[in-house]
Amino acid sequence: MGKAMKVTENNLPQRLVVYDGSCKFCITIVKIVKFLDFFKSLKYANFRDSYFARYHKELLERLESEFLLISPGNKMHWGFFAARKIMAKLPLLWILVPFAYLPFAGTLGTKAYAFVSKRRLYFSRFLRCESCGT
Numbered sequence: 001m002g003k004a005m006k007v008t009e010n011n012l013p014q015r016l017v018v019y020d021g022s023c024k025f026c027i028t029i030v031k032i033v034k035f036l037d038f039f040k041s042l043k044y045a046n047f048r049d050s051y052f053a054r055y056h057k058e059l060l061e062r063l064e065s066e067f068l069l070i071s072p073g074n075k076m077h078w079g080f081f082a083a084r085k086i087m088a089k090l091p092l093l094w095i096l097v098p099f100a101y102l103p104f105a106g107t108l109g110t111k112a113y114a115f116v117s118k119r120r121l122y123f124s125r126f127l128r129c130e131s132c133g134t
Contacts, residue, residue: 014043017086018068021046025124026067036090065117079117080109 017033020026030044045052047063059068062078069082077085084100087093099105116123 014072015041015089016070017042017044017082018047018052018063018070019044020063020067021048023120025120028124033086033090036092038091039089041089042086066113080106080113083113084109 017030019030033042034044047053047056047060047068052059052063062068066079067082069077069085071077071085084097084105087100088097100109
């Protein structure tokens, strides 16, 4: 997959997907997103990278179970809410974006995201990746 971007205070990109680089399931999802990101509008960083471990300790516990999208203006979007923002950047998923913004989508999406997150080891089998490191 290549190395994750080395993030510092001085080079924080406009749209940064922060994921668990020790989780094979998470790494596989990031590979899929990178493949679908035709316009290369997203950057990626392993939260276990020294920048996050050093400067964002308050985020580490949450990053164990949810990925994070940092968007322009340093707005933070977590889990499902990050996923729907990311979908809007991936042309092949644009057809799904309106459904992700329906009134009930936030509640259902958050529950579905938590369900999958807690069962990453199980779902990793379907992606043919090794077991999650967490």
